[in-house]
Amino acid sequence: MSENINGKVVVITGASSGLGAETARHLAKEGATVVLGARRLDRLKGLASELGLDEKAILQTDVTDRNQVKALVDRAVELHGRIDVLLNNAGLMPSSMLDKLKIDEWDRMIDVNIKGVLYGIGAALPHMQAQKGGQIINVSSVAGHKVGPGGAVYAGTKWAVRAISEGLRQEVKPWNIRTTIVSPGAVATELIDTITDQDIAAGMAKTYEKAIPASSFARVIAFAIGQPEDVDINEVLFRPTSQAY
Template identity: 75%
Template sequence: MTENIQGKVVVITGASSGLGEATARLLALQGAKLVLGARRLDRLQSLARELNLADQAVVQTDVTDRHQVQQLVDRAVDLHGRVDVMLNNAGVMPSAMLERLHVDEWDRMIDVNIKGVMYGIAAALPVMQKQKSGQFINVASVAGHKVGPGGTVYAATKHAVRVISEGLRQEVKPYNIRTTIVSPGAVATELTDTITDPDVAAGMRQVYEQAISADSFARVVSFAMSQPEDVDINEVLFRPTSQAY
């Protein structure tokens, strides 16, 4: 189901790898107009060349910097005059037991996973309000529904994404804006590479042995985008069939 995607202007954060890259590849095939942001500019530029995007369609973006996120959205408006979809995808998962007191990692997760999403909303919301249309797609996690040892802060950030998204959904009704939460389980990305705690990393590697392709996430995003304007897919939670929790 790919109707209603052709020609849509889509901004993606965290687009240089994993979920963001897979989604960019699928939406490019489906005719979307992409503007991609990530910290790793070289990888963004390589992806843009593969997808035949203009050089201006990529912007080096650290989502912990509100001004950089604003510049990313502004680039989309400069190039295409509008923003139809804001995919707030950038995230990190340096999980550890609380007793390890990895406070710097707690701060990093809060800055990327929560503030990064809010900065994306702050940048794109005025554009969508003016258009009286648009869609936010915010990436949460199965961890936003269920917390386990070692994942406390990560789960808290992803629960926050769900709460923020639901509040946004209720507030933007006068502007015909849609809001979608995507909550993946074990999907093959570089996310587990950010785990520095050896015990948690070992356990997570076991979970991710059953991980499914990032293409699964891209198809969920495509599904949510492709619905008619009067249909708002509010949340999709999905896992590998073999994942028990």
């Protein structure tokens, strides 16, 4: 499918590690032109060096700030004249039991996981409408399909991503814009490092003992992008073969 990836301009949020960084590596090898945003500029610089990117291809980006997200997307358009794909990848998973009242963590998940996706859509959509094409890929989760104890707020944000994405899918048909939801299960990332509820962290660590590598996510993204333009892969849900829920 690399023939439909080669030359495409792809913007990735949360690109400094894990799923975002591995996807940047994979797509760059397939010939995509990547523009990368994340909060951790030092890591972005390291990735840019690894991939041989000009430093203009990276921008420190906190997705809770809509102006920073817009600046990232606008950077891609300024450099390359268009944006073909936006991967709204930035996310947090500080799961906890509701009675722990970790309200600051709830707020942060809502800001990053929901508002960050909306800000990405808001930044990319005018450009894609003007060029009459593009693809917006939003990262949900298995938790966007199934809720478990300790995951109420995180799952809520990921259900929201799916609802927003489905609404977007229906609205953008006049501009030939494709939309994709990717819902991973246990994939090796730094997500579980954000969990401060020790009981939940212990259970999650056990689940992630059999996590599959971030390259599995990157291949899914490449599959969705690499389809012919008249094929719209709307959702992919995947897990480790050993993951039961």
